[in-house]
Amino acid sequence: MQQSPAVAGTVSTHLSRFLMNAVPGPASGRLHLLSDLGPDVLRDDLARTSTHSLLTIWEQLVLTEPHTLIGPRVLANAPIGTFGVWDYLITSGPTLGQSLSRAVEHIASLGDPAAERLLVEEDGRDVVVRHATGSWGPDLVEAVDLFALALFLDRARAAVGRHVIPSYVTITHRPPARSRQLAEMFGTDRISFGAPYNSIAFTEDDANTPLPKAQPGLDRLLIQHAEQLLAASRPVLRWHDRFRMVLATAFREDAVSLERVARRLALSPRTLQRRLWENGTTWREQVESIRQQHTLDLLRTTDLPLQSVAGRVGFSDARALRRAVHRWEGRTPGDIRRTARPTALG
Known part of the structure; x- marks a missing residue:
């Protein structure tokens, strides 16, 4: 399916709205202050919120309930x-296998096609859905990965109309503290941790099962409708705001390069530089600005050691971090942390 460049770096408000509703009250109120997560935006099914804002929601969910299976549980x-x-x-195609393939092909109707890498393949005995997401913090990636695998299983069961048991599940992460609970959620002990990729497999019998909600031609109408909705959708943020969101996400992934950020925006590096010039700025200025913002946020809202903060924002060591903070603020990192304590987020 050909994607509009405007879709890259954004997700459906259906997904953002759902995850926002899972965040406890006070934390949810803070998230609503983000420009593309306000109530009016989330009520608009044609709006597209930024992937950066979605990750902020996931971060809050992980922080609110650490060391839990928050991904599948929601x-x-x-x-x-x-x-x-x-x-x-995913629930109305001719068969489960065909529905899985179409849901993967049209993932832009739900998530960010630039961040969610999905593949449906047959290995001779099973139909397998593979999933990978960005390289954000490990807790965040684990939550998103487990959510995606659980979502495909949950929708497969709804499509077939019975309690489908996967042939096997593979997970790239280490076994969580509640791995027994995870086995109960997936309905199988055949879960391999530390695997090369995340996947969930369905038997050929299940994959070839005609779906009870299937009607001749319905799947084609749904595909057409999905494409029309995507064509009519619109990112909430202006181009420059979206660029800064993508650049901030690159800092999270330790992937700050002109080429990678341009690719996320579906632009060439040269075009990206020209767009920045048209907006009265440069790549170097924007990197420095986001680095400053990210550094100050980490100092104000976390207790990470200075060396860890330095590594996260691209400084060689804590000394370089201190020099930069003094240049920006005329204060030390310790001064910033002391004045921020009363208002730091929990």
């Missing part, structure tokens, strides 16, 4: 229709 409150047309693509 799906307990996600009936069919929660994720808009994507839910019907």
